[in-house]
Amino acid sequence: MQNSVHDPKVLIALDFADADAALEFVKPLDPKNCRLKVGKELFAVAGPEFVQQLVFQGFDVFLDLKYHDIPNTVAKAVAAAARMGVWMVNVHASGGSKMMKAAKEALTGFEKPPLLIAVTVLTSMQREDLAEIGLDIEPKEQVLRLAKLTQDSGLDGVVCSAQETAMLRKELGEDFCLVTPGIRPAGSAANDQKRIMTPADALKSGSSYLVIGRPITQAVDPIKALQSINDSLDVE
Numbered sequence: 655m656q657n658s659v660h661d662p663k664v665l666i667a668l669d670f671a672d673a674d675a676a677l678e679f680v681k682p683l684d685p686k687n688c689r690l691k692v693g694k695e696l697f698a699v700a701g702p703e704f705v706q707q708l709v710f711q712g713f714d715v716f717l718d719l720k721y722h723d724i725p726n727t728v729a730k731a732v733a734a735a736a737r738m739g740v741w742m743v744n745v746h747a748s749g750g751s752k753m754m755k756a757a758k759e760a761l762t763g764f765e766k767p768p769l770l771i772a773v774t775v776l777t778s779m780q781r782e783d784l785a786e787i788g789l790d791i792e793p794k795e796q797v798l799r800l801a802k803l804t805q806d807s808g809l810d811g812v813v814c815s816a817q818e819t820a821m822l823r824k825e826l827g828e829d830f831c832l833v834t835p836g837i838r839p840a841g842s843a844a845n846d847q848k849r850i851m852t853p854a855d856a857l858k859s860g861s862s863y864l865v866i867g868r869p870i871t872q873a874v875d876p877i878k879a880l881q882s883i884n885d886s887l888d889v890e
């Protein structure tokens with residue numbers, strides 16, 4: 655799967671403390687080279703107007719609010735996200751099939767609904783973190799279980815680590831969208847991420863999209879960092 659100007663694979667995580675800092679960062683970016691992710695921190699301070707501004711500038715926006723609530727609440731939140739014109743939105747798969755089906759149902763009737771995906775096991779978690787919450791299994795087993803539940807619930811894909819994409823591609827087919835954070839170019843700091851992979855390896859393993867934050871946003875030259883990641887993806 656190649657990175658292309660028509661379907662950029664890199665989703666930059668705009669984990670900034672306020673809209674001004676995020677807009678300053680976005681200014682030199684071109685929607686042909688990347689998509690953008692707005693998460694909880696930025697959304698809490700900048701809100702829907704900021705998201706719509708990015709959409710207006712031509713960016714595909716992944717609204718990453720990881721909804722996890724009763725089905726009615728999640729359905730309404732997903733519909734509200736769709737009204738902002740975002741490209742992708744997510745829920746937590748551990749909210750269960752009733753919640754996920756309600757979310758999917760809430761998107762019927764939208765002319766261009768966002769892709770709806772579900773978080774499986776956060777990329778910051780390892781076996782010991784699952785044990786702590788009563789799950790005595792390997793992360794990859796839990797990822798597979800939740801990814802199957804997500805697919806059976808009619809969603810478009812999952813968030814998982816790139817370490818699980820080969821397994822999920824085999825089990826769930828070519829059309830299921832696999833969005834992978836925990837991406838770290840060789841030599842960069844892992845930070846709080848645990849289940850990590852390089853951009854090129856992640857794409858080769860079957861990732862559909864790569865979520866990358868700090869390796870780009872905190873680089874001395876973010877445009878150069880993005881360019882070098884995109885170049886690494888164009889090599890077959």
Ligand SMILES: O=C(O)c1cc(=O)[nH]c(=O)n1[C@@H]1O[C@H](COP(=O)(O)O)[C@@H](O)[C@H]1O
Pocket residue numbers: 667669693718720744773775776777778813814835836837845847865866867868869
């Ligand atoms: O849903 C996500 O995007 C997500 C899921 C997950 O399992 N792990 C994960 O890191 N993320 C998000 O991906 C981004 C990763 O950022 P960096 O670690 O800075 O590259 C952050 O915005 C996280 O909120």
